[in-house]
Amino acid sequence: MDARIFQELRSIVGAHGLVSSPEELHTYECDGLTNFRVMPLAVLLPSDTQQVQAIVRVCHRERVPFVARGSGTGLSGGALPVENGVVISLARMNRILEVDLPNARVIVEPGVINLDVTGRVQPHQYFYAPDPSSQSVCSIGGNVAENSGGAHCLKYGFTTTHVLGLEVVLPDGSLVHLGGKALDMPGYDLMGVFVGSEGTLGIATKVTLRIVKRPECIRTLLAAFPGTNEAGAAVSDIIAAGMLPAAIEMMDNLAIQAAEAAVHPNYPDCGGLLLVELDGPVAEVEALMRDVDEICCKNGAWEVRLAQTDTERMLVWKGRKAAFAAMGRISPNYIVQDGVIPRTALPRVMSEIARLSEESGIRVANVFHAGDGNLHPLVLYDRRIAGQEQAAESLSYRILELCLEAGGSITGEHGVGEEKKRMMSKMFSEPDLDTMQRVRCAFDPLHLSNPTKVFPTPRLCGEKAGEYVAHPLETAGIAERY
Amino acid sequence: MPKTSSIEESLRAVAGPQNLRAASGADAVSGFLPQFVAEPDDKHQLAAVLSLANEAGITVVPRGGATKLDWGNPPQKADLILSTARLNRIVEHVWADLTVTVEAGCTLQSLQNTLAQHGQRLAFDALWPERATIGGVLSTNDSGALRLRFGALRDLIIGVTIALPDGTLASSGGKVVKNVAGYDLPKLVTGAFGTLGVITRAVFRLHPLPRAAKTFSFTGENYLAMQQNILAIQDSHLAHTSLQIRCSSCEFPAADILFEATDVGLAAQESHLRKLLGSTRVEQSSGNVWNARQDLWNSPTNSTLLAKISLLSTDIAKTLGSLESLCDSRKLELRIVLQATGIGMLRLAGDLDQVAAAVELLRSELQSRSGAFVILRRPLELNSMDAWGNAGDSVSLMRAVKHQLDPKSTLNPGRFVGGI
Secondary structure, three states: OOHHHHHHHHHHHOHHHEEOOHHHHHHHOOOOOOOOOOOOOEEEOOOOHHHHHHHHHHHHHHOOOEEEEOOOOOOOOOOOOOOOOEEEEOOOOOOEEEEEOOOOEEEEOOOOEHHHHHHHHHHHOEEOOOOOOOOOOOEHHHHHHHOOOOOOHHHHOOHHHHEEEEEEEOOOOOEEEEEOOOOOOOOOOHHHHHOOOOOOOOEEEEEEEEOEEOOOEEEEEEEEEOOHHHHHHHHHHHHHOOOOOOEEEEEEHHHHHHHHHHHOOOOOOOOEEEEEEEEEOHHHHHHHHHHHHHHHHHOOOOEEEEOOOHHHHHHHHHHHHOHHHHHHHOOOEEEEOOOEOOHHHHHHHHHHHHHHHHHHOOEEEEEEEHHHOEEEEEEEEOOOOOOHHHHHHHHHHHHHHHHHHOOOEOOOOOOOOOOOHHHHHHHOOHHHHHHHHHHHHHHOOOOOEOOOOOOOOOEEOOOOOOOOOOOHHHHOOOOEEO | OOOHHHHHHHHHHHHOHHHEEEOOHHHOEOOEOOOEEEOOOOHHHHHHHHHHHHHHOOOEEEEOOOOOOOOOOOOOOOOEEEEOOOOOOEEEEEHHHOEEEEEOOOEHHHHHHHHHOOOEEOOOOOOOOOOOEHHHHHHHOOOOOOHHHHOOHHHHEEEEEEEOOOOOEEEEEOOOOOOOOOOOHHHHHOOOOOOOOEEEEEEEEOEEOOOEEEEEEEEOOOHHHHHHHHHHHHOOOOOOOEEEEEEEOOOOOEEEEEEEEOHHHHHHHHHHHHHHHOOOOOEEEOHHHHHHHHHOOOOOOOOEEEEEEEOOHHHHHHHHHHHHHHHHHOOOEEEEEEEOOOEEEEEEEOOHHHHHHHHHHHHHHHHHOOOEEEEEEOOHHHOOOOOOOOOHHHHHHHHHHHHHHOOOOOEOOOOOHHHO
């Protein structure tokens, strides 16, 4: 990077707010999706909104693309740096600014860790509902970018349900406020568009969250089935009975083995494990839990356990939440996928995954949010064996195609990022994608904010101010202007 | 604008002769009489009509059941009504997946009737469900008492197809409840008052119909006592579905709470509620109290204004107090129904100058406390008042979005915030 620009950026964040040595930059060359790596020119660590604005203004003036980064736990490469760009880490903006219990609102900076929000309001029996498995390390800003979900979004909704207001630095450095503490502020729901836009529309610097009163009781039931088909049938019956559990999770035998090896949750050794959590007033939950128990037995569960204490409940969840990392116990490498299917397609898609797995000789462990059809197939392979990585990648894309064929989506909560952008044109038509890109052009006409993500072919915006300057992506022949 | 006759011919050619007619007095929009009404047969025809109008420079007002057509600012121009009346099919109700795909012109009630056959519902209560269409309630972001538990339509919509003025038919979202692929355009068009595109179909997540339900009501001695009870309920372990306050001039405020649960669950909730409210008398009431919001709209006179307000729960007493004293001093009749979400609907009636002055004062008071005041329906004499109030520092970004999707301002020009 031009020494002058470098100097200017340093003067904004100070020497301690700038990372530029190659050794330190390695930390930022990827996020949770480690098979894509790009070295950024520099990493900037602003400590307040004004610094973010100042950095972005320089980037805008000098046409330097930037990528915002929270904790870097994303699984689709959303925080992967872009060539010749800088990374803006929000990690130092980690203050909880306001806790307003009577109105059930908390205002935070983007670097605040998800679980710390709950930590702050827990003494008053409130919690922050979105609970991605990485919640003890992932940041609210990252959650906003990815519209993170978690096991409990079946009942409580996603990040977008719980974000009510945003302060955003737009890609030209200007500051806007979207939404607010109260509902339905006049105007377009730009906040709704921003949440889940994967860092392509700007940088959130302040987030107003809704918190939720903790239910009177939480009960978690564990049921062991011969296979995932039987467990899937039980899920359908639970939904058909008119219940809306807080969470329904399913694991297949390979996933159970891995979880058992990693954190010993004492799961029964079975072909399909179901974890059903109900919450609410005691009388209601107890009545409904009896129904769930009955439905599980009717569908062939040979063991049904109700976690009796909070400790037991936490252990049950620990096994599920550690499932991805636990794969390291049974395979040197793995790819996590995040496809979604209509729940009714589960038996069909599962047997097809099993067939593909057998055909390719690549093992697949399955962990899903069964209530909402969000599959997390874990494609296991060994990089040291020639051809395995490629076979695993093509199997994992094939699984996403299966999800689309079933009427589903390529991503339920991990985002498109770098990893799945080429799948976008399989899910959406050209006019669909063009319309999204037109919205992007309203926010970021120069294409500077995380420019290479989400869309298969970056398109540049038709209107530009001042003299025509070819965008680097255009010169490189990887983007077209429209 | 090109010559009317040639436009009419072109529109007729695209829409089909039976689907285009001259507008009559009943088609007026806030006092403006458009020239034509088109009722296309399907989304492709709708997109073609829209695109033709856009090219010809004639302005378009999308219309569903026309129940809320006068909400928002009056249009700067309104040449063509584009009706979704014929796009009224329920495309697919996948009850086992708790989703439904429905065309924009289907009425909410007819959708609910179909869903109920499988014990399900779109967990959402709109005004005039037997006439209001899916496209209309989405565009106006109407919401009722069920919002407290289930969220607004923005939280229930999972996919949308829109026709843009250039004729593009674009879909986003999908048919599954959980999906983060691409931008969330269903939210963008929800509440956009038809200024970005015409919604042709939507996909929603559904909820089961409740096994049993009971409503209880109680009154408060004054606004502060009422606010304290509302906050106490919200801070409790009660799992209520809806909670609203009803007030009219010179009456004690009343509140209603709805529980939906199993019979066992209902009994427990009732006793919990009674314990929580202590000496306040709690009585079971009929479900009719949930019509209170819609009842505000009954028999409006030439001096009635209806508005939507947004506020924080901790400002309930303060706001109701200000409202009462403003209306007392200006001799205005006041009725209000306020949900525990902080969204309320109010009705003011009286001398129009006094109504206008009260609106300005209330608006600035609410805006100073992070709230909002949006005029929904007003007498024609008050048409020059801005319906929206201050939309904050994101108005230029909103204009940029509008410009990208509707660069010629073909759709509903002038009706939305900041002159959009």
